Amino acid sequence: MVQVTPSASKAVRDFMQEKNLVSPLRVFLNQSSCCGPSLGLRVDEETLETDDQVVVDGQTYLIDKGLGVMTGGVTLDFIDDNGQQxxxxxxxxxMGGGSCDCSSGSCGSGGCC
Known part of the structure; x- marks a missing residue:
């Protein structure tokens, strides 16, 4: 299940209109080598049999049913704080995952720190 806050819904609508897109957005699992799994969001043209679909304010969001069960549900929000958006x-x-020691640089360049 995907929940979308009002601020995220407005930001998605603005983004999709600006880019002239009408495709669904997919919540997906992004595997990382040292920091563990994280979630991502991308435009996706393909709806799969294993997807749950949620429509919020006319925008379709897709999430694999297994990922939905694993996460217990996902909330999409949009943050606008002191110029950071x-x-x-x-x-x-x-979701658990790996650990990262930023002080030792154990992740290598481009790590999670």
Whole structure:
């Protein structure tokens, strides 16, 4: 299940109109080598049999049913704080994952730190 806050819904609508897009948006699992799994959001033309679909304010969001079960549900929000803007995806259940020691640089360049 995907929940979308009002601020995220407006930001998505504005983005999709600006880019002249009408495609669904997919919440997906982004595997990372040292930081563990994280969630991502992308435009996706393909709806699969294993997808749950949620429509919020006319926008379709897709999430694999298994990912939905694993996360316990996902909330999409849009943050606008002191010039820092962006979407956030939070889960009802912690996803766990790897650890990262930023002080030692153990992740290498481009790590999670």
């Amino acid at each position: 962006g979407f956030t995806l939070t889960t009802a259940r912690p």
